[in-house]
Amino acid sequence: MKAGSNLEKVLTAGHFAFTGELGPPRGTDAEEVRKKAAFLKGNVDAVNITDNQTAVVRMASWAACIILIQEGLEPNFQMVCRDRNRLAMQADILGAYAHGIRNMLCLSGDHCQFGDHPQARGVFDIDSMQLISMVKKMRDEGKFLGGADLEHPPQIFIGAAANPFADPFEWRVHRLAKKINAGVDFIQTQCIYNMEKFRKYIQQANDMGLTEKAYILAGVTPMKSVGMAKYMKNRVPGMDVPDDIIARLQGVAKDQQAEEGIKIALEQIEEFKEMKGVAGVHLMAIEWEHKVPEIAERAKVLPRPTVE
Amino acid sequence: MIVAKRKPFDEIKELLKSYKKVLNVGCGTCVAVCLVGGEKEVAVLSAEIEMARKLDDNPIQIDGYTVERQCDREYLAELDEMVEKYDALISMACGVGIQFLAERFPDKPVLPAVDTSGLAVNQAAGWYEERCRSCSSCVLGWTGGICPVTMCAKGLYNGPCGGTNKGSCEIHKDQPCAWYKIYERLLRQNRLENLMRVHPANDWKDQTPRTLIQPGYKKPEN
Ligand code: SF4
Ligand code: SF4
Numbered sequence: 266m267k268a269g270s271n272l273e274k275v276l277t278a279g280h281f282a283f284t285g286e287l288g289p290p291r292g293t294d295a296e297e298v299r300k301k302a303a304f305l306k307g308n309v310d311a312v313n314i315t316d317n318q319t320a321v322v323r324m325a326s327w328a329a330c331i332i333l334i335q336e337g338l339e340p341n342f343q344m345v346c347r348d349r350n351r352l353a354m355q356a357d358i359l360g361a362y363a364h365g366i367r368n369m370l371c372l373s374g375d376h377c378q379f380g381d382h383p384q385a386r387g388v389f390d391i392d393s394m395q396l397i398s399m400v401k402k403m404r405d406e407g408k409f410l411g412g413a414d415l416e417h418p419p420q421i422f423i424g425a426a427a428n429p430f431a432d433p434f435e436w437r438v439h440r441l442a443k444k445i446n447a448g449v450d451f452i453q454t455q456c457i458y459n460m461e462k463f464r465k466y467i468q469q470a471n472d473m474g475l476t477e478k479a480y481i482l483a484g485v486t487p488m489k490s491v492g493m494a495k496y497m498k499n500r501v502p503g504m505d506v507p508d509d510i511i512a513r514l515q516g517v518a519k520d521q522q523a524e525e526g527i528k529i530a531l532e533q534i535e536e537f538k539e540m541k542g543v544a545g546v547h548l549m550a551i552e553w554e555h556k557v558p559e560i561a562e563r564a565k566v567l568p569r570p571t572v573e
Numbered sequence: 574m575i576v577a578k579r580k581p582f583d584e585i586k587e588l589l590k591s592y593k594k595v596l597n598v599g600c601g602t603c604v605a606v607c608l609v610g611g612e613k614e615v616a617v618l619s620a621e622i623e624m625a626r627k628l629d630d631n632p633i634q635i636d637g638y639t640v641e642r643q644c645d646r647e648y649l650a651e652l653d654e655m656v657e658k659y660d661a662l663i664s665m666a667c668g669v670g671i672q673f674l675a676e677r678f679p680d681k682p683v684l685p686a687v688d689t690s691g692l693a694v695n696q697a698a699g700w701y702e703e704r705c706r707s708c709s710s711c712v713l714g715w716t717g718g719i720c721p722v723t724m725c726a727k728g729l730y731n732g733p734c735g736g737t738n739k740g741s742c743e744i745h746k747d748q749p750c751a752w753y754k755i756y757e758r759l760l761r762q763n764r765l766e767n768l769m770r771v772h773p774a775n776d777w778k779d780q781t782p783r784t785l786i787q788p789g790y791k792k793p794e795n
Contacts (some may be wrong), residue, residue, distance in 0.1 A: 346727075373734045376744050389727045390775075390777070392732070393731070394772075395774045410774060436768070455735060
């Protein structure tokens, strides 16, 4: 056990993991976090707390993580390289760990240009690969990046994101390998819609022995409407939404599109459960947290295992 | 070469507001090549200022003079006698030239008329693309001769990030993804293994003013 987090325990025990996501509020209301958390409690093994997602300022990820812990859920603390330098990052990691945070997801972060402060100076002092190595160094060697000793090293279960779809596709699995070499324990993928491409990707990962070295959680985001599907296809960088998904949503009445979106997600989850190399699902129900209990129920992933 | 862009006219005018006799100093090197601070541009700016000040009923005497290179002592010496007569200087050189001019004439206000934007290549007439941020630890040997510090919107050393899309950067579809290009270049050279190396956290050397002394030379004792 590297960190002894619930997520790590569930995965090492061989259970099919199920994680959720929660975006902190654009303000100070802790209640908002608690409300969203209530929908996730008991339905997921850990909850990703996004870090100024899409470069829009929100309540600090670590702060929302603490609220989550108070509510009896396990957070997965996201950290982006865009907003802080290596000193601030290490300081936040120490503080987060002191408050009981045990999982971390290391990300580069979307470019500032997309957010609510496009004039901001992006930091990118270190990149996501270097962040992974830094957390590993802190944990396994008890050293800061600068080399000094660190008292009581933070025992963190280290995660990263992978996008199986962005070009060059041939390179993607190698990039996964690189993140694993840098020291990640688990991977959550970008939302998957192109199942065929994903099958190819995971096949390659299996062939390279990567799925034995890190747990891969497949990213799932249910589509709420045709509009959302089109937006994802055309506007979200690195997203691969095949035309048949759009056609399928278009094929049902408008008020049935959300249900159809959930059905697609459920079919995906069924397939992931059987897919060699996939250790679980990361459900990103963006601003749709209240649907998580229903989705978890219908995906037959309940009750969530308790591992001692 | 170093490229720069002229400052907005109103900003220049504001900087000059309280001066009556001004020398506008151009530079015949990089900024002349990138069409912003050479002899011709000096003449144009001086004329614009003169006219604007006349309209404001606040006349100014403005003269132009373009040196060969503003970042070189040898060429600045020509100005020594001239400068006396003015109450301020405008510089149309890059940031280095402006500072050197200011250093030579510490009693005179030296005001920039251009914004220096970096080290760039000339793509076509009047079109320049930044290629180097002078980071002091060049990684071009690993990256197939394409600079990730400058050309990747996030300055990543271990890219590509998840936002790369059909060869474009996530910030804009017209902006090529540097890491996609690096991949293509290395693939072509059979050097893809370069990409597998985890490049360690960069040793940023821009934290303190940088000095460079080439081997075999030394800092002169003043
Ligand atoms: S890595 Fe890029 S910024 Fe650094 S010296 Fe080389 S070309 Fe310039
Ligand atoms: S898309 Fe490519 S160039 Fe743009 S930030 Fe990502 S890696 Fe850098």
